[in-house]
Amino acid sequence: xxxxxxxxxxxxxxxxxxxxxxxxxxxxxxxxxxxxxxxxxxxxxxxxxxxxxxxxxxxxxxxxxxxxxxxxxxxxxxxxxxxxxxxxxxxxxxxxxxxxxxxxxxxxxxxxxxxxxxxxxxxxxxx
Numbered sequence: 001x002x003x004x005x006x007x008x009x010x011x012x013x014x015x016x017x018x019x020x021x022x023x024x025x026x027x028x029x030x031x032x033x034x035x036x037x038x039x040x041x042x043x044x045x046x047x048x049x050x051x052x053x054x055x056x057x058x059x060x061x062x063x064x065x066x067x068x069x070x071x072x073x074x075x076x077x078x079x080x081x082x083x084x085x086x087x088x089x090x091x092x093x094x095x096x097x098x099x100x101x102x103x104x105x106x107x108x109x110x111x112x113x114x115x116x117x118x119x120x121x122x123x124x125x126x127x
Contacts, residue, residue: 020113027106034099041092044085051085052076 018026055076060067067075076082 018109018113020110020117023106023110023113027103027110030099030103030106034096034103037092037096037099041089041096044089044092048085048089052082055079055082 052073056072059072059075059079
């Protein structure tokens with residue numbers, strides 16, 4: 001945990017030295033990573049029902065008796081493969097959200113630096 005905090009503090013201290021162009025580049029890079037993670041999570045979310053149905057079909061095929069639909073669904077949702085899928089969706093959503101926050105932070109930093117540059121230019125003109 002200490003290394004993650006130290007890494008974040010190091011990244012934050014470097015924000016002061018970034019030019020507007022570098023901030024734009026980083027925001028774009030992180031924004032695209034965010035889109036990819038969100039896309040991956042949404043893809044798995046769309047496949048969720050199909051995967052659960054496949055698991056239900058396998059459970060039913062392996063059984064010697066007819067299993068009611070509601071019970072099949074519960075068994076499928078308790079299946080390790082389905083649980084792994086849900087964990088992967090949650091992980092991708094979490095990563096996507098972290099990237100969204102970083103993107104918004106760089107966007108806010110860009111706005112703040114641009115405002116400071118404008119303020120300094122105005123201040124120099126009044127001298």
